[in-house]
Amino acid sequence: MNAAGGRRPITVLLADDEHLVRSGFRMLLEVEDDIEVVGEATTGSEAVERARALRPDVVLMDIRMPTMDGIEATRHIAATNGLDRVRILILTTYDTDEYVAEALAAGAGGFLLKDAGPTELLHGIRVLAAGEALLAPRITRRLIAGFIARRTADRRAEERLAVLTGREREVLALVGRGMSNAEIGAALCLSPATARTHVSRAMGKLGARDRAQLVVVAYSTGLVRP
Known part of the structure; x- marks a missing residue:
């Protein structure tokens, strides 16, 4: 679908091992004039392969997936030459300190919980595509700061x-x-x-x-x- 005003739409890769989750995201995103779903992945390794082949603007990345988890897949994508502009939005049901820290350290540009509403998810995709950072409101800065500070105290x-x-x-x-x-x-x-x-x-x-x-x-x- 062409974006409004003739601009190129934001291209998105969906990476989640649950078919219903991917289908729900696709249905939500494909009605937006400025967003286009260009592919899907069911495992972490497949997410890396698809990201390298499709070079999407944003990857919606689940954490718990077969063969390679989403954090490791994020690390591989971030380390791939030519994928500097690919932004990764972690979507998960888990909001522990370690997941947040590991995701950001791996190269994720944002972190949202799966119970986020449609408006929040769409906003997140657009924010990341514009080069900004995004953290879920429920993930406090105190949480992130305390964990990161302990890991980098040296x-x-x-x-x-x-x-x-x-x-x-x-x-x-x-x-x-x-x-x-x-x-x-x-x-x-x-x-x-x-x-x-x-x-x-x-x-x-x-x-x-x-x-x-x-x-x-x-x-x-x-x-x-x-």
Whole structure:
């Protein structure tokens, strides 16, 4: 289906081992003018293969699947050359600290629970496709910050942040608070394009794949506190 205004639709790959779940997602997504389901996968290894072949904008990824779980599949996709722009939205019934941390560390750009409503899911897909990060409302920043901080306690904050300019630190802090490029620009009296440039430079210097990993860095270094 063509997106409104002639723009290319957001392409989505569905990865879940339950047929009814995939069918439900497909029915929900295919009525949207700006979203197109381009494929399905029933195992983690198949999700990796399909992602490499189809190069979708967003992968809806379940965690518990046969042959390879969704977190390991996410790790493989994130490490594949040429798939830098593929965003992975983890969808699961489990919201434990470890799942959240592992998913973000593996390269996921977002995390939603399967009981999220249709509006929340559609919003999540569009947010990730636009390059933003997304965390389910029920997954608190305190939860993520505490777990990540324990796992990365051996890395001194000042050493890690030393590569950033003062402005880039300011931008990183605002990314950590969940602000978009437009909101960061307004807060710092910058254009959205300039804010985006600072975000990109911070990602490059810190080795972050996307904004979700910048959020992790902001909390784990103490730049932003829960």
